[in-house]
Amino acid sequence: MNMIRALLDRSLQVFCCILFVCMVGVASWQVITRYILNSPSTMSEALLRFLLIWLSMMAIAYVSGKRGHVSLTLLGDHLTGSIKKLLDISIEAIFIVFALSVFIYGGIQATANTMSQTYPMLQIPKAFIYVSLPVAGTIITIYCILNCISLYRNIAIKGVDEQ
Known part of the structure; x- marks a missing residue:
């Protein structure tokens, strides 16, 4: 598991x-x-513009893997033990649902819809831009699953939990 996270x-x-x-x-x-x-x-x-979109999507995936995304910690800061662990795993599960539905499913739909359209200045299909969504969604989903496993096993996630 640590090898997969380190490779990603x-x-x-x-x-x-x-x-x-x-x-x-x-x-x-x-x-x-x-x-x-x-x-x-x-x-x-x-x-x-093309490079910025890809950079943004990959950076979003990286930050979600470090659990460094923006979140409201008002409730989580006052919880301890198994209830906090359940809340953290639930947040990761919500991220998985969001990544699967919006990034992957929506990204595949957008990619398919724009496959025949050409980006005028670059002379490439517009789908090359939109394919960044399912790629990022897949990486986010993998990271969230790894985060759930780490949270369940009480393993610190390098980057966020050590602060």
């Missing part, structure tokens, strides 16, 4: 860093072409 963590870290470096490069190219060459790049803004 490392893969997402590397992927997000690569996306971010690509974004910096594309944004720099846009500035150079616009202000130095006086001939702005036509596709850099569209590519930045």
